[in-house]
Amino acid sequence: MKKGLKIATIGGGSSYTPELIEGFIKRYNELPVSEIWLVDIEAGKEKLEIVGNLAKRMIAKAGLPIDVHLTLDRRAALTDADFVTTQFRVGLLEARAKDERIPLKYGVLGQETNGPGGLFKGLRTIPVVLDICREMEELCPEAWLINFTNPAGMITEAVLRYSNIQKVVGLCNVPIGMEMGIAKLLNVDSSRVRIHFAGLNHMVFGLDVYLDGISVKDQVIQKLTDLENSSFVKNIDGFGWEPEFLKALQAIPCSYHNYYYKAKEMFEKTKAEAEEEGTRAEVVKKLEKELFELYKDPNLDIKPPQLEKRGGAYYSEAAVRLISSIYNDKRDIQPVNTKNNGAIASIPNESAVEISCVITKDGPKPIAIGDLPVPVRGLVQQIKSFERVASEAAVTGDRNLAILALTINPLVASDKTAKEIVDEMLEAHKPYLPQFFHH
Template sequence: MQTRGLKVTVIGGGSSYTPELVEGLIRAYPVMPVRELWLVDIEAGRFKLETVGALARRMIDRAGVAIAVHLAFDRQAAIQGADFVLTQLRVGLLDARARDERIPLRYHRIGQETTGAGGFAKALRTIPVIVDICRDIEALAPGATLINFTNPAGIVTEAVLKHSSVRAIGLCNLPIGTRMQIAKWQQVDVSQVEIEVVGLNHLHWVTKAWVDGLDVLPQLLAEMAAVERMQHDQRVVAQAADRGVGADTGRPQNIPDIEFNPEFLQTLGALPCAYHRYYYMPDVMLAEELEAAANGGTRAEVVKKIEAELFELYRDPNLDIKPPQLAQRGGAFYSEAAVNLMTSIVTDRGDIQTVNVRNGSTLPFLPADAAIEVNCVIDAKGARPVDITAPVSPHMRGLLQVVKAYEELTVEAAVRGDRAAAWQALTVHPLVQSSDVAQRLLTDILNENREFLPQFQ
């Protein structure tokens, strides 16, 4: 790929965290100069798109780089000839997310944007739209790389890999956030830290952590105070659509700040990601969600208030940098993850990054066409998984197989409008575990998302 004249298209460009990406593109301009940045949104998002677009232009003017910003509601014109297409969209906007969080709570089940029944509802709405975008990429930019940040990122990426010919890579900023927190713990530069990640998006474990070539994970697991700090801080970025991160600590704000049992962590011999809280302590997490929903509101309802304040800031014609208040909404390490990935592809760098890709034979206990989240070599050809060095324990394997079965069924349900697959998907998920509750959940999800789920009509 040429390093000059790149065209980057962002679907969902009116997002409040687009300034984080713009900042990253400005910073990377000397090695990956972008000629055109197309920010695309729907008509309902016009105010946000125009506000974010104006801020992006001011940021670029201030930096003195030659990136032309285009705002578009015509997705096809924006995709035409693109080198990269980034998807960071939310079908149904934050109102739909609020429903995703509240519907499961009616049945005393976890209500979360990407995990469990809430993530299932989001996947049903999102997958058909992403697959439709892929049809445009196939026709108008067949050489483009799709980088998907849209949650649930692993399921969405799997749908693209199974139902399109687009070169697609799923991306999450949890792994890069973990590297940064290990660097902070060891008091070294993040460039000195490497980790081995094994699992699925929002369900992975760090099985090795090297600092200057030395595996420090055993030391990390042995020092329980350090583990507690890591898990407190590691609630780093939760998803493509909500990366709510504390300004000082790097903690994501969409997952309650509840610590893992440190003795249990030692039995694992690996560091679970922040989302394992929902699997390892569901009763505690459910109680926290129920209390929040009854008092301060769900995360979606909190984010609505944060976004309203952010867009008031963005409207200031004198603002020409990413405002520090964006940390309340999210975006930590978002640009690092996205820009690092694009730069490695453009420059054929051949470095190691953690992304979501087709499994192949990497995790032999999962289907070959499944999307997994592991370390990959990133170069001009895309992303290729590297061999796993640490053994995958029965504990990890069992949980991954169950959740992957749920993901496979969810993709089938979303693409085909298959109610049977949808019911089975919810029933098999560890956070539902009841065919009767799954049936009631499915009925509510389909009824309350009717306008976004024509495949089920």
């Protein structure tokens, strides 16, 4: 009799954890999880206790024989794990607030995963993820690493290039959100809709849309040109695409494309919001406070509906569906971040891409598309260059490479601005960037 599965969740004190627990409860009949280890750091201890106790109540309510362990000992959590999921934020929301606020002074968008904010989140996070990879090699060499920590594409790139862990899949809720959104647009059940995705994390395009296996892309593009329908993700309000642009593009952009194709409007909107109600990190901080107050209630034994506002909708659906498909060799199609292996012709084989894959027990097998359409190819390649140089900067602690990465990024218009932003942000995040200060 095979023992049940051990799941280790790093960043277990996250407000998203109830989502994940709900996913494991829902799929228990196909995924025999026996232990869930929620691990966090000292600074996250109180949150870990609160969210861990809610997790225990949810599992008790479901009547399932799953043991939940709460720990600050990452090695104990990793030992003999079957799947390791990561959902942490180095420097917590204070660091995110700096990522969002500092660039605004320079007339550059401040955002969690794009531009300077995405660069610095990567610089802080990649060394920690690579440490986890080294511990996995030692303590659970057969485990799959399912990374939800942003910037997911850059992190997957770094793991593929700079660690021996090749069983890594990066995951994001944007594609699944797009599928759900388009199903709503077409007024059909989401199980009937499949989008063929290709590109990078937060830079992914729907190259085709199928309803019951028949392409409905033109119909969907037509509906999206109706301004009411254009944004799928809770925490990014789109302005609606210009119909002429969308019809000529012949692909479905994701909500993060607003930052590139509507850079001016998004900068102005982000700046105005930061001045009026605070940066997104500050708004999220308030939301999290309310969520954790709810989570404390000893009578609460379900995932509260308020969690949707946090922007992580379908997170558990995406994560647990993926884990189940790997474990059960389901061979269904899901969009994930994985090694390109020739699936997109103009991206290096060994790089990470976000693409529709057949999910097998050997991991994701990307569905080859040949090349990206000309209108989207250049931007995807530019962001891939940015991610690669940024990953190298994170590993080496080379300030010059950090400046180069930011200058390559389309959201920064000058090398001088890039240098000024990098220097101010290096200083602001100094405690979390030891690699840049050892030289």
